[in-house]
Amino acid sequence: MSEIALRNVCKQFDSEHYGVKDFNLDIHDKEFVIFVGPSGCGKSTTLRIIAGLEEITDGELWIDGELSNYLEPKERGMSMVFQNYALYPNMTVYGNMAYALKIRKLPKDEIDRKVHEVAKILEIEQLLDRRPAALSGGQKQRVAIGSAIIRKPKAFLMDEPLSNLDAKLRAQMRVELVKLHKQLDTTIIYVTHDQTEAMTLGTKIVVMKDGLIQQVGAPQSIYDNPVNLFVAGFLGSPSMNFFRCTVKAEENNRTALLLDDAKTVKKVYLDGTRGKQIADRYNGRHVILGIRPEDIYELDEAKKLGIENESADVDEPVVNREMLGAEVILYFDEQGKTLAVRLSPENQTQVGEKVSLYFDMEKAHVFDPETEENIFVS
Ligand SMILES: Nc1ncnc2c1ncn2[C@@H]1O[C@H](COP(=O)(O)OP(=O)(O)O)[C@@H](O)[C@H]1O
Ligand SMILES: [Mg+2]
Structure with missing residues (x-):
């Protein structure tokens, strides 16, 4: 059993440097919680606070209903696995794994x-x-995990444990960690800067930026409903495409978004209540349109979805083409940035060729340019 709660937790290193600010989170028994965000956002600091390796400057840490701000690390019943495997070089694998139990005189x-x-x-x-x-890198990491598991902790704390492994091994270890979490039936709190790890491992993701929580939720739910521009851009690869637009309410109850200085797609429509919501608040003003690479289609697919009247007008050629086997990603120049489009691998459009694009506007997001909040979510 382990219930961990952080209440208004702050860690201030000195007058200028914050690790985390006003961090509030409930971690329930058996959850696989991921702290994810760019380097320096406070992930490790928060994990170290839970482990007892870092003192809190303000707020409360509760473990199983007990206020634990000043509890010694070894009294907290947590096991930590780091990026560097921290194995004893002179001991065998057996010796490394047995070490913690020998100390306890089992x-x-x-x-x-x-x-x-x-x-x-x-x-x-x-x-x-x-x-x-x-041992290979992957084997060492397994031994490090083994040394942590053997203590039967209340929770495992893992700080970027896979980042020293090559891509293939990382993918394999991701699958194994999910399996392990099921088998062990314990809480895992896992730190990573890698959005793929966050999406694939977590039952609950905590997206962080500059020491602040941006959003907490199940991976799919955050992916589908990011609360702001940062979260929308952070989860997903390639990232969500963003466009500066001007809102224009049109006669037949449609709301047009005119893409500023657009080369590829000039104009798209938001219909129904979403369109009305935008027209009411933003007519004649700017918004930021967000659309994921997989929600943009070519004509054939667009017809199947019935979205072929949405938008097209492409004057610009493909600048890069990535064939990934199961999908092909086309890149265009748009508003001085790269527009990425994920299409089925049958698509034969080559670099330098032009293609018509259609947005599935049901899946589009609209952000307020000042607050950066997702207007449909917040
Ligand atoms: N001992 C320290 N003294 C001063 N600042 C620190 C210290 N440890 C971390 N920080 C700062 O706190 C912030 C969060 O660091 P950290 O939690 O390590 O980030 P992450 O793990 O997300 O990369 C960073 O800006 C970092 O520079
Ligand atoms: Mg870190």
Whole structure:
């Protein structure tokens, strides 16, 4: 059992430097919580606060109903796994995993049983006699995780544990961590700057920027309903496309968004209540339109979706084409930035060729240019 709550938690290093500000979060038993955000946003600081490695300057940390601001790290029942594996080089894998239990003076046969049990879960039984120097990066990381698991903590705290691994191994370890979370049935709090890790691992994502929480929620829910421009741009790869637009209410109850200085798409429409909402508040003014690469289509697909009357008018050629096997991503120049469009791999449009684009405006987001808030979510 573990319930962790942070209430108005602040960490101020000195008069200018904040780690986190007014951090409020409930972490429930067995959740897989991800702190995600760009470098320096306060992820590690928050994790270290939970671990007891960093003192809070203001606010409260509650663990299982107990105010724990000043609890010693070892009294908190947490296990931490770092980016650098922190294995003892002179001990075997077995020795590394058994170490924490030996210190607790557990009987030898019990230690032996536990080491084998955990080694089996992580599929490292065949490595038990090796020393860390004879292991690959991925194997070392498994041993580090094994050493953490064996203590049966209330929660695992992981700080970018996969960032030293190559892309393929990282993808494999992501799958294994999800499996491990199910098997262990414990809380995991996991720090990463990688939005893919956040999306694939978490049951709950905490998006952070400049020491402040931006949004908390399930991965899909945040992806579909980002509260502001930052969250919208941070989750998703390639990122959501943004365009400066002017709002123009038209006669037949339609709301047009005219893309400022646009080369590719000149004009799109928002219909129904969403259109009305924008027209009421912003007619004649600027907004920022956001649309994900997968919500932009070519004519054939647009026809199937019935959105072929939405917009087209492309004068600009494809500047880059990435064939990724299961999808193809076309890039255009737009408003001095790159517009990315994700299409099916059958699409044969090459660099230098022109193509008509259609936006699925049902999926579009509109942001206030001053507050940067998502008008349809906030
Ligand atoms: N010991 C420290 N003294 C001063 N500033 C610090 C200290 N540790 C971290 N910071 C600052 O706090 C902010 C958050 O750091 P950190 O939590 O490590 O970010 P993240 O893990 O998200 O990259 C950064 O601006 C960092 O420079
Ligand atoms: Mg960090």
